[in-house]
Amino acid sequence: MSDEFISENIKAALKNDPPGEWMTELPGECIRLSSGYPTPALVPAMQLKEAVIGLLEEEQDLPLHYLGSPRALKLKEQIQKRLGERGIRVLEEELLVTSGACQAIDLIARILIDEETVVAIETPTYMEALEIFQNYTERFISIPIDEHGLQTNLFEEVLAERKRKGLAIPRFLYTIPTFQNPTGTTMTEERRQHVVELATKYNFLIVEDDAYGELSFNKRPIPLKAMDKEGRVLHVGSLSKVVAPGLRIGWVTGATEFIHALDWFKKDLGHPFAEATMASFLEYTDFEKRLKILQDTYQGKCSVLLSALEQYLPESVSWYVPEGGYFVWVRIKGVDTSQLLTQALSEGVSYVPGKYFFLDQKEGTEFLRLSFSYADEKEIVEGIQKLGKVVTKWMELRP
Amino acid sequence: MSDEFISENIKAALKNDPPGEWMTELPGECIRLSSGYPTPALVPAMQLKEAVIGLLEEEQDLPLHYLGSPRALKLKEQIQKRLGERGIRVLEEELLVTSGACQAIDLIARILIDEETVVAIETPTYMEALEIFQNYTERFISIPIDEHGLQTNLFEEVLAERKRKGLAIPRFLYTIPTFQNPTGTTMTEERRQHVVELATKYNFLIVEDDAYGELSFNKRPIPLKAMDKEGRVLHVGSLSKVVAPGLRIGWVTGATEFIHALDWFKKDLGHPFAEATMASFLEYTDFEKRLKILQDTYQGKCSVLLSALEQYLPESVSWYVPEGGYFVWVRIKGVDTSQLLTQALSEGVSYVPGKYFFLDQKEGTEFLRLSFSYADEKEIVEGIQKLGKVVTKWMELRP
Incomplete structure (x- = not known):
């Protein structure tokens, strides 16, 4: 059938x-x-339990409707604060809360990819993102990773060659520059600068998946988004790895027009109770x-x-x-x-x-x-x- | 940009x-x-608070991961039981839990609609569904509603005419047969029979949105899914109207191949904590x-x-x-x-x-x-x- x-x-x-x-x-x-x-x-688990108790005693039914929880509204500020610690300053309208990084990636795929779209990826890369992109296009440029992350020189060679041959330039590069999944590698600062310059030179966007960015053993690397002067980077983050994946709280930040389009396709797929619970937890947590x-x-x-x-x-x-x-x-x-x-x-x-x-x-x-x-x-x-x-x-x- | x-x-x-x-x-x-x-x-709100307390004390971190909460796994059984009360008997693999009815509708649109697809809708209809479908196609057949719901005679006329003229038959009809949003109307049993017959005769699917189906002032009408002998009905339901929308628990039931495809596109967008909380609430609630x-x-x-x-x-x-x-x-x-x-x-x-x-x-x-x-x-x-x-x-x- x-x-x-x-x-x-x-x-x-x-x-x-x-x-x-x-x-x-x-x-x-x-x-x-x-x-x-x-x-x-x-x-x-126990702090989240306390967060739920405090939330529901204070706000009663409010976080259980589609909209209307004062606490849920605060989540954006809290995420803005976390981003600020990473050197990323964004306005409220440049930020969309999503159901984990996964929904952010799916929404990005939705607004940026049609059947003709070429997408550049690191190889290897996060399998779920790969599966998502493959749902929308079959056209990929695959750039290998070494112990210092994406090999931007190889990427530049590919871009230059495609330009010379009149082939399509990728609409975006999907990269996990920091503590990459699956390789654990981190892009050097030079390569970070390089890839941001390449985006300008060849006119493409960068989707930066930063799900692990705060889990540094030493210094936290500078996200590509913090180097982005042209609004070319869509920065995807998540509290799954640093609080709990089961609450499914992630986000994407980027230029307002992108956020507006992403929000349109997100529809009624916000999670007020999870968002309010997370906001309530963050309020009483010394996050650093x-x-x-x-x-x-x-x-x-x-x-x-x-x-x-x-x-x-x-x-x-x-x-x-x-x-x-x-x-x-x-x-x-x-x-x-x-x-x-x-x-x-x-x-x-x-x-x-x-x-x-x-x-x-x-x-x-x-x-x-x-x-x-x-x-x-x-x-x-x-x-x-x-x-x-x-x-x-x-x-x-x-x- | x-x-x-x-x-x-x-x-x-x-x-x-x-x-x-x-x-x-x-x-x-x-x-x-x-x-x-x-x-x-x-x-x-207070019962849900108790549900969360019970859940986290018993399962600790389990419902806060991507997978692994015994309680979350029980949600499907509980939904199957609710569906059983409405005369709908489905296997586990015929049921997908979604983030409210909205995600179910979006996923259905995703697997069934491409640019050429014709979709039949009631007029007027649920605006969010309309927006979702419009994200995928511009080709609609619009059938007016009267006080007894969808005018199936008019629908049959349209179908017969399209067949005669060699025009595309809709891939599916989206209908809210019971306590419709926005009109509050309910399809008579005769019309329900009629529309199910039309689906067979003209070979299309029916997406039945039953979000309000349990909120009857008198007898609960028989869902189209309960009349479906050919696996033509995808039945969408939700606990938003009868428990709380903020938890975003909905579902879709239908033939296994459809559920498999929907699940593929759902990806990592389950909500373990919300699902486990709902399951925990239902366990201790006399739902009738x-x-x-x-x-x-x-x-x-x-x-x-x-x-x-x-x-x-x-x-x-x-x-x-x-x-x-x-x-x-x-x-x-x-x-x-x-x-x-x-x-x-x-x-x-x-x-x-x-x-x-x-x-x-x-x-x-x-x-x-x-x-x-x-x-x-x-x-x-x-x-x-x-x-x-x-x-x-x-x-x-x-x-």
Whole structure:
């Protein structure tokens, strides 16, 4: 029945090969190095409970309607304040609260992409963003990442060549310059300057996904948006990684006309109760203090993971050392990490095979993403031990 | 800057003329007969507070992640149970939880509409749905409503003529058969049978928006979905009108292939915390008892509004008498209700001008939508008095 009704372009999108159900149905005893979830002990469940109690006692039914909660209205100010700490100053009308970074990306895709649109992406990149963009276009320019993030020189070469040949310039570049998902890498300041200059020179927009930007082990890098003098950067952020993903609070900032268009397509998809709850939580939270604890915790867990990798993985295995965020990107030469996963899961450890982060999945077969955010330090060591065992065994069997 | 980047079809959509800011920025003293909000006294703020306390004490961080709350998983069962009460039996894989009915409609538009798609709508109809569909297509067939809902005979004539002429048959009909927004009308059982037969005969789908279906003053009408033997009906529902809109819990049920496609486009836009909170609330609520209270309250408020209309409006003013829901649809012959609104607002009462519910806004100038859901009985009487005064004065000045 569906075949004659579902639109053609949609049917194409449905042919994609997503990671499938295994990620959401891991047995309880499996050590989850796949989950990009915040560390459970630092999800402020009890403070959020207090925030809800305070909110509903004070505002009664107001946060439970479509509109009308004074607290929900304050969320924008609080986000503006957070952005200010990152050197990004935006007016209220330059900011749209969204249902996590994901809705922001989806709305951006909606207003900027039509079938002819070329989109530039980093390779590898956040799989959900990739899936979203693929729902709207098939035309991508894929620029590889190294340990210092997007290789802007390569990007410039591609742009120059396309210009010379009269080919379409991308409408926008989607980038996660800080503690990238999945590689954990961070763009150097020189490359940041370079990419902003390229946007001007070749006339494209930049969609900067900054979901991990506040989770720095050292200095917080300057966001591209803070360097943006021409309104070319749409900056996407989220409280999922620093408060709790389940509340689904994200945002996008950019030039007013873009925000207006995004808002039109967002329709009635605001979340008054979640927004008011978050605003109420932020009101009573020393956020810088909270960030410090998060940063220290994740730095500790990351360093435990890196040591364990040194100790338990064969020498041929390599990885990037992150300066923040949630992830370590690992390369196991000659091993298909999708095939290895079955073994890893039966040993009791999970990861995300690298291929899901690539437009051309074949490029990603030797990689895998480890997350140090969710598991605790003891589990991380055990998990890497298990992974080491599985990898070693695999290499012995297929040298 | 935006002009060269925003897609062409999006720019067209942005030219629509939405109701604007006045609806969201009414002064506190204004009597809101415009707001389709539930009655504040029956928004279960304190019970929801208890639900959150119970939930977070029991599940801790689980409902605050992307996935993993046992309670959130139960929401589907609870919705299945509610649907069962309406004669709709669906499997888990035939049900998708959405962020209110609005996300369901948006996702449906996304998978079913491309630029060539013809969509059949009732006239007038829910303005947000109309706006959503207009974001995807410009091709509509508009079928007028009378006091018994969609005029299915007229619809059949249109379909027969299009078939004869070789014109495209609509891919789907969007209808609110029960306590329609904005007219408050309900399709008779004969018309329901008829429209389901038409769907088979002319091979189209039906999107049934049932957001008000449980708010009946008497017997609850049978949903189209309960008559659907061929999987042609996508049934959209919501807990916004019977619990609280601010939690944004809605759903869509339909054939598995449709649900699969809708889910793909929904991506990471679930709301675990809101879903778990709702599930927790439902677990401890006698829902039928709650519905009885809601039905009695709204029936009382509706009858107060109807009496006040009889008493305070000139004789030439007419309206449909609803059997449930939130709305009364009023016609004031010869009066442009958009122009009248300025006067009404300065007198201290609001309504929604009819034109926003029409594809061709000129057809709606004499109509307005009154809501009896939000204001209390005393305010309703005062509001209608004010409206009567404004209408009478207008008629005296421009006879």
